[in-house]
Amino acid sequence: MLLSLLLLLFATRLLLRWLNLHHLKRFGDVVPDGWEHVIDRERLSRSARYTFATSRLGLLEGGLGQLATLIFAFVLLPVYDRWVVSCSESLVLKGLLFFGLLTLVQAVAGLPFNAWRTFVIEARFGFNRTGWKLWLSDLAKGSLISAVLLGLLLWGGFSLVAWSPRFWWVTVWLFLACLSLLLMYVSPALIEPLFFKFTPLARPELEPRVRSLAEQAGIRVSKVRQVDASRRSGHSNAYFSGIGRVKKIVLFDTLLDQLDDNEIIAVLAHEIGHWKYGHLRKRLLVGQASLLVGCLFAWWLLQQDFLPRLVGVESLSFSGRLVVVGLVGSLAGFLLTPWSSWRSRRHERQADSFAREVTGKPGALASALMLLAKENLSNLHPHPWYAVFYFSHPPVVERVARLQGEAKTA
Numbered sequence: 303m304l305l306s307l308l309l310l311l312f313a314t315r316l317l318l319r320w321l322n323l324h325h326l327k328r329f330g331d332v333v334p335d336g337w338e339h340v341i342d343r344e345r346l347s348r349s350a351r352y353t354f355a356t357s358r359l360g361l362l363e364g365g366l367g368q369l370a371t372l373i374f375a376f377v378l379l380p381v382y383d384r385w386v387v388s389c390s391e392s393l394v395l396k397g398l399l400f401f402g403l404l405t406l407v408q409a410v411a412g413l414p415f416n417a418w419r420t421f422v423i424e425a426r427f428g429f430n431r432t433g434w435k436l437w438l439s440d441l442a443k444g445s446l447i448s449a450v451l452l453g454l455l456l457w458g459g460f461s462l463v464a465w466s467p468r469f470w471w472v473t474v475w476l477f478l479a480c481l482s483l484l485l486m487y488v489s490p491a492l493i494e495p496l497f498f499k500f501t502p503l504a505r506p507e508l509e510p511r512v513r514s515l516a517e518q519a520g521i522r523v524s525k526v527r528q529v530d531a532s533r534r535s536g537h538s539n540a541y542f543s544g545i546g547r548v549k550k551i552v553l554f555d556t557l558l559d560q561l562d563d564n565e566i567i568a569v570l571a572h573e574i575g576h577w578k579y580g581h582l583r584k585r586l587l588v589g590q591a592s593l594l595v596g597c598l599f600a601w602w603l604l605q606q607d608f609l610p611r612l613v614g615v616e617s618l619s620f621s622g623r624l625v626v627v628g629l630v631g632s633l634a635g636f637l638l639t640p641w642s643s644w645r646s647r648r649h650e651r652q653a654d655s656f657a658r659e660v661t662g663k664p665g666a667l668a669s670a671l672m673l674l675a676k677e678n679l680s681n682l683h684p685h686p687w688y689a690v691f692y693f694s695h696p697p698v699v700e701r702v703a704r705l706q707g708e709a710k711t712a
């Protein structure tokens with residue numbers, strides 16, 4: 303039963319990806335209306351080749367990952383479970399060993415794909431600026447941070463399960479919620495500086511414009527910084543960090559190279575729009591509420607006698623049962639994906655409208671989006687179903703058309 307549902311899930315994922323690539327093959331060289339001055343056919347076919355290359359690798363990695371998950375859950379799990387149980391009496395130590403080792407194997411298996419993506423695909427299309435030395439030092443730092451966090455998470459989670467067997471769904475939830483909030487505070491100050499260098503904007507005339515824009519929306523900006531993202535990759539972006547009213551605005555140096563002042567202001571106005579409409583707060587609330595429901599559901603499911611039989615065995619330890627809960631959870635998560643993508647796209651449209659109104663320059667965001675799509679070799683022709691299912695942003699051609707439509711009527 304569970305196996306057939308999982309197979310159905312994996313097949314659906316593959317089908318969506320295949321549809322997306324098939325659509326790109328058919329329409330890949332069509333220049334969208336209104337894009338003629340930004341992008342030519344040659345650039346477009348380069349984007350298509352980039353999408354094919356990354357998707358093929360994603361397909362291989364995802365397919366092998368799904369196969370490995372099935373083999374682990376339906377063949378190896380009982381043996382692995384018995385071995386971990388024989389190692390220790392303590393629930394906490396067993397949990398640390400069980401999931402620590404599993405995560406390690408997963409991370410090591412992902413390394414070749416990561417290296418291939420960076421040094422072959424990204425390099426071929428001129429995005430990669432990372433050398434082996436930087437890649438390895440990022441890997442070492444990242445692994446150390448992940449190990450500490452995972453250790454903390456497993457140790458705290460399993461201790462709470464042992465301490466409060468009847469109501470751990472609420473204690474574990476509180477622990478996870480606090481940990482994620484703490485990370486949101488700590489990460490910009492402690493973790494990001496380990497990887498990136500933040501400096502004042504190289505175009506200082508932008509800073510007062512950014513600040514006055516933010517103040518119009520009621521945000522106090524503590525710092526406006528640029529980050530040396532170009533040391534690693536040519537892809538561009540901008541983001542806000544910090545919770546509450548005080549924000550740090552961060553622009554990738556690559557973004558500053560690609561856009562003019564008005565376009566950068568429009569991109570930031572979009573980000574400010576998210577804040578103005580409370581999107582981040584809403585996302586946080588929905589996330590924590592789903593986490594609580596997930597904890598309650600896991601707590602209930604873990605006590606059910608039929609749980610081990612879902613993977614064809616009679617009994618499993620707590621950790622082994624947790625793996626089965628994870629598989630059931632992945633089904634639920636997949637079914638919820640279109641809903642959360644839809645919500646996210648609605649937020650993006652609101653932020654786009656906000657940017658258009660507040661800057662008074664309707665064309666600036668549209669032109670920024672077109673340039674960014676061109677520079678980042680974005681797929682201009684995703685399959686509609688694929689976009690409905692997965693896209694957190696409306697397809698860029700649709701966003702631009704909407705902004706330009708509004709620009710003409712404004």
Ligand SMILES: [Zn+2]
Pocket residue numbers: 572573576650653
């Ligand atoms: Zn956005």
